[in-house]
Amino acid sequence: MFKRVLIANRGEIAVRIIRACRELGVETVITHSEADRESLPVRLADRAVCIGGPAPRDSYLGIPNIITAALINECDAIHPGIAFHAENSVFAETVEQTGLAFIGPPSDVIEQMGDKARARQIMNKAGVPVVPGTKGVIEPGADVTKVARAFGYPLMIKAAAGGGGKGIRVVHNDDELMRSVDMSRAEAQAAFGVPDVYVEKLVVEPRHIEVQILGDKHGNVTHLWERDCSVQTTGHQKLLEEGPAAGLNENVRRMICEAAVKAARAVGYVSAGTVEFLVDKDDSFYFMEMNTRLQVEHPVTELITGVDLVKQQLMVAAGERMPWRNVRPQAPNGHAIECRVDARNPDNQFAPSPGLITEWIMPGGPGVRVDTHCYAGYTVPTYYDPLLAKVLVHGASREEAIRRAERAMAETFVGGIRTTVDFHTRILKNAFFRRGEVTTSFIRKHMQV
Numbered sequence: 161m162f163k164r165v166l167i168a169n170r171g172e173i174a175v176r177i178i179r180a181c182r183e184l185g186v187e188t189v190i191t192h193s194e195a196d197r198e199s200l201p202v203r204l205a206d207r208a209v210c211i212g213g214p215a216p217r218d219s220y221l222g223i224p225n226i227i228t229a230a231l232i233n234e235c236d237a238i239h240p241g242i243a244f245h246a247e248n249s250v251f252a253e254t255v256e257q258t259g260l261a262f263i264g265p266p267s268d269v270i271e272q273m274g275d276k277a278r279a280r281q282i283m284n285k286a287g288v289p290v291v292p293g294t295k296g297v298i299e300p301g302a303d304v305t306k307v308a309r310a311f312g313y314p315l316m317i318k319a320a321a322g323g324g325g326k327g328i329r330v331v332h333n334d335d336e337l338m339r340s341v342d343m344s345r346a347e348a349q350a351a352f353g354v355p356d357v358y359v360e361k362l363v364v365e366p367r368h369i370e371v372q373i374l375g376d377k378h379g380n381v382t383h384l385w386e387r388d389c390s391v392q393t394t395g396h397q398k399l400l401e402e403g404p405a406a407g408l409n410e411n412v413r414r415m416i417c418e419a420a421v422k423a424a425r426a427v428g429y430v431s432a433g434t435v436e437f438l439v440d441k442d443d444s445f446y447f448m449e450m451n452t453r454l455q456v457e458h459p460v461t462e463l464i465t466g467v468d469l470v471k472q473q474l475m476v477a478a479g480e481r482m483p484w485r486n487v488r489p490q491a492p493n494g495h496a497i498e499c500r501v502d503a504r505n506p507d508n509q510f511a512p513s514p515g516l517i518t519e520w521i522m523p524g525g526p527g528v529r530v531d532t533h534c535y536a537g538y539t540v541p542t543y544y545d546p547l548l549a550k551v552l553v554h555g556a557s558r559e560e561a562i563r564r565a566e567r568a569m570a571e572t573f574v575g576g577i578r579t580t581v582d583f584h585t586r587i588l589k590n591a592f593f594r595r596g597e598v599t600t601s602f603i604r605k606h607m608q609v
Contacts, residue, residue: 164187165235172547180474231258238260249268279449282427316328370389371419375431376476376480385465389436419437435447497552523551525568529551562594
């Protein structure tokens with residue numbers, strides 16, 4: 161096992177990694193920006209290194225400063241966390257070439273899966289179902305109307321290097337097509353530095369189901385069941401996740417989990433990752449993308465399996481062979497729900513709401529877990545993702561989990577800024593949600609925003 165790990169991230173995920181390292185007897189070094197000097201990860205880590213100004217480009221995105229901090233502090237490995245460099249193949253390769261261990265998949269796997277169009281080709285070859293669409297990216301000047309007529313409307317234009325809902329456009333007719341392609345290209349260039357886009361047939365009102373995978377350096381790969389991430393804003397930002405997926409046909413559950421393992425094996429996957437699928441009203445499922453990192457909602461899987469995914473990441477990166485037969489339970493244990501408490505204003509299209517937190521009371525009691533980096537007196541910066549906390553509950557059944565989540569939201573108080581707490585209460589009380597009738601259009605159709 162490693163002696164000292166550098167954490168190249170911030171917020172609640174940095175706290176999560178620090179806790180896992182401490183339980184394994186591993187020292188931690190946290191890199192931070194000037195805006196995060198008073199953050200909880202800085203207080204909890206064994207060492208802290210300021211690597212630049214508040215803006216991510218001046219700190220968290222600066223590869224040389226991160227590598228230098230790791231070397232000066234004699235670290236053995238770097239954990240990228242969730243955002244920033246977590247899916248940056250150049251960063252992973254730089255870490256590898258420096259002689260440090262990258263706590264995540266190999267850089268070539270990140271590169272392959274980071275190109276969504278290429279990932280589709282790989283999955284198609286491996287026999288994993290993919291949404292009908294173009295074989296590769298759309299070349300500049302290409303007549304996209306031919307593609308549209310081949311697949312039929314509605315279509316979805318997606319950024320090849322995309323993520324987080326950026327670069328996505330839904331098109332319903334020829335008049336919208338070329339304009340939308342140009343807009344997606346521009347947004348993709350601005351967000352990812354790559355203008356490439358491709359076209360898929362739009363799966364109408366699907367469920368967003370993702371499967372947790374885990375692989376080691378000895379060729380062992382397993383799945384840890386699925387999560388339903390269908391409750392999203394109109395901007396494709398996830399709000400509430402649960403596992404296992406409510407009402408999913410057991411045969412479909414088995415096939416989708418097996419497909420995820422097949423996808424992982426196709427690229428030689430190592431570490432924790434997620435294979436995301438769209439499931440239509442007929443229970444047909446299609447590969448959407450592979451996230452080559454830990455997901456925000458990974459604690460849902462931890463609660464229904466008892467597996468500490470961050471510890472698994474650390475042990476796998478250290479070269480340990482995992483006793484897979486003892487890792488994955490035969491079936492999910494109970495039901496878990498995660499409510500993302502964001503500094504967002506649901507009454508203003510979920511616009512960020514940074515500022516000083518004047519009151520901070522988190523829930524507790526049986527079956528409740530809170531992952532957070534916030535406290536009363538903490539100022540939420542304007543520069544980063546507005547996630548404040550993940551409030552998770554676990555129950556013997558989905559019904560118990562929903563009731564427990566309602567209690568948890570009623571016990572949560574955040575003063576000074578707008579948050580999504582009350583909106584989660586509305587979701588949990590919604591009749592469609594309680595019946596498990598959720599698709600990616602749930603908020604648009606069943607919630608007044």
